[in-house]
Amino acid sequence: MQSRSMWRVFTAIIVVAGAIWLLYAVWRSPHRVDLSTYGAYAIPVVVATTGVCGWIWRSRKQQVGTLNRSEFDRLSDQLAEAVKNQWTRAAGERGLLEPEPIPVIWGQPSVALTGPVSAALESRRFPPLPGVAPVEKEQLRDGQIRDLYRLYGGLGSGRANSRSLSVI
Numbered sequence: 001m002q003s004r005s006m007w008r009v010f011t012a013i014i015v016v017a018g019a020i021w022l023l024y025a026v027w028r029s030p031h032r033v034d035l036s037t038y039g040a041y042a043i044p045v046v047v048a049t050t051g052v053c054g055w056i057w058r059s060r061k062q063q064v065g066t067l068n069r070s071e072f073d074r075l076s077d078q079l080a081e082a083v084k085n086q087w088t089r090a091a092g093e094r095g096l097l098e099p100e101p102i103p104v105i106w107g108q109p110s111v112a113l114t115g116p117v118s119a120a121l122e123s124r125r126f127p128p129l130p131g132v133a134p135v136e137k138e139q140l141r142d143g144q145i146r147d148l149y150r151l152y153g154g155l156g157s158g159r160a161n162s163r164s165l166s167v168i
Helices: 002-027 033-064 069-093 117-122 145-154
Strands: 105-107 142-144
Touching: 002 033, 105 145, 142 145
Parallel strands: none
Antiparallel strands: 105 142
């Protein structure tokens, strides 16, 4: 992108230098008719070159600017909202929002399927997700589907032990 911008600047400089040189050559000419013909040619070239130089200047200023954290967060939130609206609209068009989803609950299975619950609780491989408290053993007993985000987000292992969860 930098080389394209420099190419445009170089071209604009060449055009302006050529126009100035031609003006000098015509000015030194003994025929004054040449000067009016040159003016009819030079004025549009200078105006167009000035416009191109201004456009290059503005595009370079825009490239230099960076997003600050709050502007980046605002744009990320707008994108997330737009995607959510699009998916909700698509789900509605396909009839996926009505009737309401079936409630799903989970609880501890009666048969041991994997290692101990402490393996999932005591792992510190990952910190809990931002805004999610670490999970306690009592929270693994049972719950509903809306509790799963808080449960998985609060485990240091990043996953639940299948002994601790079973869909009922």
